[in-house]
Amino acid sequence: MDLSAINPVLLIASLMVAATPLLLAAIGELVAERSGVLNLGVEGMMITGAVTGFAIAVETGSPLLGFVGAAAGGAALSFLFVILTQFALANQVASGLALTLFGLGLSALAGQRYVGIKPPPTPDLDIPILSDLPVVGPILFGHDPVLYFGIFLVAGVWALLKFTRAGLILRAVGENHDAAHALGYKVVRIRALAILFGGACAGLGGAYISLVRVPQWTEGMTAGVGWIALALVVFASWKPWRVLLGAYLFGGITVLQLNLQAAGVAIPVEYLAMSPYLITILVLVILSADKSRAPASLGRIFHASQ
Amino acid sequence: MIRLEKRPQPSRVWRLATPLLAVLATMIAGGLLFAVLGKNPVEAIRTIFWDPLFGEFAFYYRPQLLVKGAPLVLIAIGLSLGFRAGIWNIGAEGQYIIGALTGAGVGLAFYPLDAWFVFPLMVIAGALGGWAWAMIPAVLKVRFGTNEILVSLMLVYVAEQLLASMSLGLLRNPEGMGFPGSRNLNDYAAGSSWINQNAGLHWGVAAALIAVIFAYVLLNRHMLGYHIRLTGEAPRAARFAGVRPARLILFCLGTSGALAGLAGLFEVSGPSGQVSIDFNVGYGFTAIIVAFLGRLHPVGILLAGALMALTYIGGEIAQGNLGLPAAAIQVFQGMLLFFLLAFDLLTDYRVRVTRSEVA
Numbered sequence: 183m184d185l186s187a188i189n190p191v192l193l194i195a196s197l198m199v200a201a202t203p204l205l206l207a208a209i210g211e212l213v214a215e216r217s218g219v220l221n222l223g224v225e226g227m228m229i230t231g232a233v234t235g236f237a238i239a240v241e242t243g244s245p246l247l248g249f250v251g252a253a254a255g256g257a258a259l260s261f262l263f264v265i266l267t268q269f270a271l272a273n274q275v276a277s278g279l280a281l282t283l284f285g286l287g288l289s290a291l292a293g294q295r296y297v298g299i300k301p302p303p304t305p306d307l308d309i310p311i312l313s314d315l316p317v318v319g320p321i322l323f324g325h326d327p328v329l330y331f332g333i334f335l336v337a338g339v340w341a342l343l344k345f346t347r348a349g350l351i352l353r354a355v356g357e358n359h360d361a362a363h364a365l366g367y368k369v370v371r372i373r374a375l376a377i378l379f380g381g382a383c384a385g386l387g388g389a390y391i392s393l394v395r396v397p398q399w400t401e402g403m404t405a406g407v408g409w410i411a412l413a414l415v416v417f418a419s420w421k422p423w424r425v426l427l428g429a430y431l432f433g434g435i436t437v438l439q440l441n442l443q444a445a446g447v448a449i450p451v452e453y454l455a456m457s458p459y460l461i462t463i464l465v466l467v468i469l470s471a472d473k474s475r476a477p478a479s480l481g482r483i484f485h486a487s488q
Numbered sequence: 489m490i491r492l493e494k495r496p497q498p499s500r501v502w503r504l505a506t507p508l509l510a511v512l513a514t515m516i517a518g519g520l521l522f523a524v525l526g527k528n529p530v531e532a533i534r535t536i537f538w539d540p541l542f543g544e545f546a547f548y549y550r551p552q553l554l555v556k557g558a559p560l561v562l563i564a565i566g567l568s569l570g571f572r573a574g575i576w577n578i579g580a581e582g583q584y585i586i587g588a589l590t591g592a593g594v595g596l597a598f599y600p601l602d603a604w605f606v607f608p609l610m611v612i613a614g615a616l617g618g619w620a621w622a623m624i625p626a627v628l629k630v631r632f633g634t635n636e637i638l639v640s641l642m643l644v645y646v647a648e649q650l651l652a653s654m655s656l657g658l659l660r661n662p663e664g665m666g667f668p669g670s671r672n673l674n675d676y677a678a679g680s681s682w683i684n685q686n687a688g689l690h691w692g693v694a695a696a697l698i699a700v701i702f703a704y705v706l707l708n709r710h711m712l713g714y715h716i717r718l719t720g721e722a723p724r725a726a727r728f729a730g731v732r733p734a735r736l737i738l739f740c741l742g743t744s745g746a747l748a749g750l751a752g753l754f755e756v757s758g759p760s761g762q763v764s765i766d767f768n769v770g771y772g773f774t775a776i777i778v779a780f781l782g783r784l785h786p787v788g789i790l791l792a793g794a795l796m797a798l799t800y801i802g803g804e805i806a807q808g809n810l811g812l813p814a815a816a817i818q819v820f821q822g823m824l825l826f827f828l829l830a831f832d833l834l835t836d837y838r839v840r841v842t843r844s845e846v847a
Binding site: 262275280283285287401405455485 | 653
């Protein structure tokens with residue numbers, strides 16, 4: 183075992199990369215849940231985004247188009263969820279599961295031709311002087327644009343929910359859809375938009391795994407990140423900045439266990455690999471005592487006749 | 489203008505008709521999908537739904553129906569109890585793995601002892617393993633109010649890692665020349681679940697049928713089953729009627745875990761034969777579709793399990809004969825759940841076409 187092989191600067195820099203898919207997926211799900219919709223299909227939307235992003239990036243040679251396509255792919259899958267839960271008034275838990283099962287199958291089908299191919303590299307930001315600074319450079323200024331976009335998105339969602347009228351309406355729909363409806367807000371339309379936003383974010387997160395983090399396509403490669411993102415929203419008590427904190431925490435655990443594996447710690451690989459999931463459970467247990475922060479209409483079906 | 493009107497009572501006719509309609513719609517949409525993939529849709533659908541039952545090699549495929557159907561029904565019966573009461577165990581895949589590990593572990597511990605009690609002990613160990621794994625989310629939910637969906641799902645990934653660790657380490661075949669995977673239980677008569685391998689009959693099939701009967705009696709003739717149904721249909725009324733939610737959570741999650749564990753044990757000691765890294769093939773997740781398709785009703789689940797087993801086998805045939813990708817059948821199964829959930833609208837609501845009123 184050689185712990186000195188772990189370089190703290192690289193560790194933090196790679197932690198940010200590991201956290202970004204989680205961050206993107208979780209901030210999207212946070213918006214959906216604040217509007218009162220529990221979408222358990224995050225894993226399915228992520229893997230769909232991962233495969234569409236990968237395919238488009240490989241075909242066009244442009245990672246940027248890949249990410250745009252991934253967002254569209256994730257949103258397209260989440261549109262099925264909109265149809266099921268908002269128009270067909272189906273149970274949200276069951277519909278979310280359906281989305282995940284369907285997304286996993288669809289992505290495996292679509293991705294067959296792309297196994298073993300390398301995607302075009304996503305260029306890192308390269309600011310003269312700043313990116314070359316020791317320690318600060320690789321951590322703050324040496325990443326790809328999508329990573330910064332993720333942080334920007336958190337700030338954007340925070341500002342939207344806290345300061346704007348649109349954010350207030352979104353929260354009103356999530357807290358009490360009957361009252362919001364009585365005030366004349368289009369509950370179904372607002373929720374549909376929130377779900378689509380969540381889908382696009384999850385798609386981006388998935389593409390970040392297949393285009394930047396890994397980068398290649400393998401079946402089922404999201405490996406539960408979507409589910410951890412769902413847990414993260416609970417962890418964050420539905421607050422945007424806490425999502426960032428939580429994502430970095432989980433990213434840190436993931437990267438640390440990978441580093442420990444590489445450093446040859448005496449713990450078997452399998453037990454290190456299960457640690458992020460176990461820690462997610464632990465965090466859920468600690469935080470589940472306080473349920474008061476959850477949007478009051480979360481998971482309830484809205485129909486104007488009632 | 490299309491308007492939805494809530495029915496005072498869910499329609500009985502549509503409750504039975506929606507699964508059939510969903511299957512039909514899935515066949516059409518699936519046919520389109522197969523056409524996009526460049527296969528003849530009619531031939532593909534026929535290969536999936538007809539050939540395993542009445543095709544040239546049906547004598548070989550029919551027993552497979554029991555082999556694939558048994559674990560699906562066994563797991564889905566357990567899940568349906570919880571789903572009815574709004575308790576969502578979606579980690580059956582993990583409980584299935586753990587049941588297989590504990591059950592096979594007991595069997596392998598006795599190897600090569602040839603005694604009548606080995607297999608019964610394995611069955612008990614398998615059920616207990618699945619039960620214990622499901623008790624983790626159950627106890628956490630009862631004690632701390634933790635979301636059982638997320639915990640049970642996280643435990644699937646933990647179980648998969650445990651499976652990898654066991655098949656590479658503790659349970660590895662000492663005479664396996666270093667290859668991963670345990671001894672093959674099919675070579676160990678005292679630890680095999682086969683009754684008649686040629687007929688596809690193993691103890692899991694028997695257990696699935698017993699579970700169906702057990703669930704039917706429980707739901708229709710027993711106080712506990714009444715409480716489960718009451719909690720799902722009218723949670724507030726259930727509380728006034730003195731239903732204790734904690735007991736219900738422990739019972740539903742525990743039972744579904746034990747049944748999933750049993751399914752895993754019967755699979756590992758029969759059709760699969762050994763503990764290996766890729767032992768689990770997603771029965772725990774497909775069983776969710778089976779449970780919904782069967783309307784969470786024991787008899788419905790039996791039929792739905794048979795249908796889903798058919799798509800598995802038909803999918804394999806189509807893979808071999810038509811070169812249909814394995815993932816296509818997964819998409820097909822996912823579609824089925826989609827259509828079912830969408831058509832369920834007709835059970836609870838009446839669709840009225842009205843002219844938009846002029847004020």
